[in-house]
Amino acid sequence: MYCNILVPVSFDEDRDIKGALDIARALSIENAKVTLLHIMEQVPAYAINYIPDDYLNESRNAIATELSKMASTLPNGEGVVRQGHSGRAILDYAAEIGADCIVIASHRPGMQDYLLGSTAHQVVRHARCSVHVLR
DSSP, X not given: OEEEEXXXXXXXXXXXXXXXXXXXXXXXXXXXXXXXXXXXXXXXXXXXXXXXXXXHHHHHHHHHHHHHHHHTTSTTEEEEEEEXXXXXXHHHHHHHHTOSEXXXXXXXXXXXXXXXXXXXXXXHHHOSSEXXXXX
């Protein structure tokens, strides 16, 4: 059982967020801390001029609100929004908070994943703690 669990949250349709939260609950000890983390990818420089000024702030606030709502269903839940490359940012944040388990939802790999790799693959390969992958 784990006392500091990190659950990266992607709001993609093919990700089982509810399943990941259920697994985090099942793997946690009493009073465990569960952190829900969403990574906002950096907007490419060529596209930034086409995005309204307040769009990124509004998106960040909306995501933070949704994460807080989801985290409130967990005994010691917390929602966090960070920016960066998803795989690297998840690993960095897990190290920063001293996570002892990462519960990450994955999708069925497609051809692009075999060539480039997926976020879940990067986390599994480089995490310094236990990783539970949900498909």
